[in-house]
Amino acid sequence: MESRIERIKKQLHNAKYKLTPQREATVSVLLEHEEDHLSAEDVYLLVKDKSPEIGLATVYRTLELLTELKVVDKINFGDGVSRFDLRQEGAAHFHHHLVCIECGAVDEIQEDLLGDVEQIVEDRWNFRIKDHRLTFHGICSRCSEGNEEKESE
Amino acid sequence: MESRIERIKKQLHNAKYKLTPQREATVSVLLEHEEDHLSAEDVYLLVKDKSPEIGLATVYRTLELLTELKVVDKINFGDGVSRFDLRQEGAAHFHHHLVCIECGAVDEIQEDLLGDVEQIVEDRWNFRIKDHRLTFHGICSRCSEGNEEKESE
DNA sequence: ATATTAACGACAATCATTACAATATGATAA
DNA sequence: TTATCATATTGTAATGATTGTCGTTAATAT
Ligand SMILES: [Zn+2]
Ligand SMILES: [Zn+2]
Ligand SMILES: [Zn+2]
Ligand SMILES: [Zn+2]
Numbered sequence: 001m002e003s004r005i006e007r008i009k010k011q012l013h014n015a016k017y018k019l020t021p022q023r024e025a026t027v028s029v030l031l032e033h034e035e036d037h038l039s040a041e042d043v044y045l046l047v048k049d050k051s052p053e054i055g056l057a058t059v060y061r062t063l064e065l066l067t068e069l070k071v072v073d074k075i076n077f078g079d080g081v082s083r084f085d086l087r088q089e090g091a092a093h094f095h096h097h098l099v100c101i102e103c104g105a106v107d108e109i110q111e112d113l114l115g116d117v118e119q120i121v122e123d124r125w126n127f128r129i130k131d132h133r134l135t136f137h138g139i140c141s142r143c144s145e146g147n148e149e150k151e152s153e
Numbered sequence: 154m155e156s157r158i159e160r161i162k163k164q165l166h167n168a169k170y171k172l173t174p175q176r177e178a179t180v181s182v183l184l185e186h187e188e189d190h191l192s193a194e195d196v197y198l199l200v201k202d203k204s205p206e207i208g209l210a211t212v213y214r215t216l217e218l219l220t221e222l223k224v225v226d227k228i229n230f231g232d233g234v235s236r237f238d239l240r241q242e243g244a245a246h247f248h249h250h251l252v253c254i255e256c257g258a259v260d261e262i263q264e265d266l267l268g269d270v271e272q273i274v275e276d277r278w279n280f281r282i283k284d285h286r287l288t289f290h291g292i293c294s295r296c297s298e299g300n301e302e303k304e305s306e
Numbered sequence: 307a308t309a310t311t312a313a314c315g316a317c318a319a320t321c322a323t324t325a326c327a328a329t330a331t332g333a334t335a336a
Numbered sequence: 337t338t339a340t341c342a343t344a345t346t347g348t349a350a351t352g353a354t355t356g357t358c359g360t361t362a363a364t365a366t
Contacts, residue, residue, distance in 0.1 A: 055315040126294035141279035
């Protein structure tokens with residue numbers, strides 16, 4: 001079976017784009033950091049390790065392109081920077097996020113969970129849903145476990 | 154019964170802040186545009202009509218303060234600016250949004266709808282939810298009605 | 307080899323947001 | 337009243353993320 005990067009290459013070709021060395025380096029950084037939520041600057045710094053001559057503008061352009069092709073999703077957690085998240089292969093919808101207001105950790109929820117809600121929205125508001133963004137802000141399991149004793153204060 | 158602005162004034166006082174004329178002008182602009190989703194710049198321009206001497210920095214600080222007090226919620230629809238939305242009085246949670254990718258309209262969903270989902274997230278992920286952001290992107294009712302005939306093309 | 311064109315890299319420009327320094331306002335104490 | 341202190345404001349400078357420009361490069365077609 002072909003690799004993930006091969007399939008992304010095909011997606012690019014279908015849309016008449018090439019997988020240049022810079023684009024390949026960028027995609028491979030994203031693949032190596034699938035768990036993370038990197039900003040453009042983060043990606044740039046990581047890509048520079050492989051391809052020191054790459055320019056920041058190219059990274060921005062590549063991320064924009066990948067967003068357009070829905071290879072990545074662009075998301076904003078409210079801290080002034082856009083972050084880029086590889087879309088699960090074949091996933092119809094973007095996954096959800098848990099942002100901890102204590103430690104800043106960002107966890108993912110791959111389960112859809114919104115099926116019923118989306119049905120209601122489509123029906124009651126007559127709105128044709130194409131995409132969504134769902135983020136919960138709160139206290140992650142690690143932070144609340146560590147501080148259980150403080151509850152009684 | 155006291156007015157909305159009176160109650161906001163009390164909230165400020167409880168937190169040891171004053172409702173200065175500039176803050177009052179800003180809040181009143183927000184009240185007059187409850188349906189809209191204004192950026193800081195938008196608010197600034199509107200407030201200047203009432204108080205031409207107000208500074209942009211003051212508007213930013215006031216919006217930050219109101220966000221802290223949960224009088225307004227700060228939201229980002231992915232177009233590079235933060236927008237500010239008066240929180241429904243007494244609402245436990247922030248309302249949801251429908252963003253039309255055709256015409257750009259932003260509609261609101263005041264219903265909670267997420268009760269079950271939040272219960273699942275709290276239980277399965279052991280995450281203590283404090284707030285959320287839910288936005289659907291798609292085609293609004295007005296845009297899909299107007300273009301029904303195009304479906305058959 | 308020459309022309310064409312997509313893609314690059316370096317750097318300038320833009321735009322939202324924040325930081326700063328000087329001034330004003332308002333309450334409190336001498 | 338006058339001095340003092342804290343808070344809030346203003347205009348402006350600085351910052352930081354993102355986008356635009358432009359001359360160059362690299363791959364492809366003629
Ligand atoms: Zn945490
Ligand atoms: Zn994610
Ligand atoms: Zn529309
Ligand atoms: Zn709203």
